[in-house]
Amino acid sequence: MMRLFHAPGSCSDGIAFLLEEIGAEYDVQIIDLKTKAQLTPEYRAQNPKGKVPALRRADGSVLTEFQAIAFWLGRAHPQTGLIGDDLEQQARMLEMLDFLVGSLHMRGFTLLKVPQKFLADPAGQAALQAHGRAEVEKGLAYLSERLGDQEFLFGRLSIVEGAVFYLLRWADQGGLPMAENLRALLARLRARPAADRALAHG
Ligand SMILES: N[C@@H](CCC(=O)N[C@@H](CS)C(=O)NCC(=O)O)C(=O)O
Structure with missing residues (x-):
């Protein structure tokens, strides 16, 4: 197992x-x-x-x-x-996953949520948080544009929504500005039985 x-x-x-x-x-x-x-x-x-x-x-x-x-x-x-059918789609999914985890999470949310990991000085922490917030806002705007009026980022549910699931929850919990289509996507993901089961581990 x-x-x-x-x-x-x-x-x-x-x-x-x-x-x-x-x-x-x-x-x-x-x-x-x-x-x-x-x-x-x-x-x-x-x-x-x-x-x-x-x-x-x-x-x-x-x-x-x-x-x-x-x-x-x-x-x-x-x-x-959950994975693309051909090489091109799989590469595009990795491209999106890397943006979500490598940039939106690591360069955005990490600085916003845990600036104390990087600097002890409160003024420095505030500057890091401001940078993280700007990265998150920029990243969410890009995500919203990429989603458009589709149900999921690649049309059907894919591995990419694994990252979308936790990131949009963080955005929601942090009161960050989320476009209507991202709110609707989070609601769609949250309504899936898999979401309750995944969150039940907490
Ligand atoms: N590059 C790693 C990053 C994972 C990561 O940053 N995980 C965080 C939780 S969201 C963690 O383990 N933090 C503990 C630490 O940094 O000590 C990945 O993509 O899995």
Whole structure:
């Protein structure tokens, strides 16, 4: 059985969502970021980078990094239709996932939510937060434009929505400006049975 190393409320919510959409058999090991459980030798033996998500597969090997896990889940379960049918569509999905996780999350939300990770000085933290907020607002505007009047970013539900799921929840919780089509997308994702099941780990 697969095991998700998971911190509820973090980006690993997005992988839990994809696992639920797939109907995969998996269990969860909670990694409490507040107590720095990600830095213990036990967890570093699974993921030496000390981050969640990490996914231990049935063969015992551990895959890390959101985009890689999402891509692997999609490719390993093609019957779900969560991955693009051809190379071009798969590359476009990776392009979007990298924007979502590498830019919107890491360069936007991370600075906005945890500036103290980078600077102790309160004025510096406020400047980092302002930069993070601007990146998030720019990123959400781009996402809204890319979505347009489609139901999902690639027409049908895909691995990309794993990242969209956690990021739009963060945007909503943080009271950030969200266009109507992004609010509607979040509501559509939240209404899926997979969402409740993914969030039940918390
Ligand atoms: N590049 C990693 C980033 C994952 C990441 O930043 N995870 C956060 C939770 S959202 C984490 O583990 N934070 C704990 C820490 O940085 O010590 C990925 O794509 O999976």
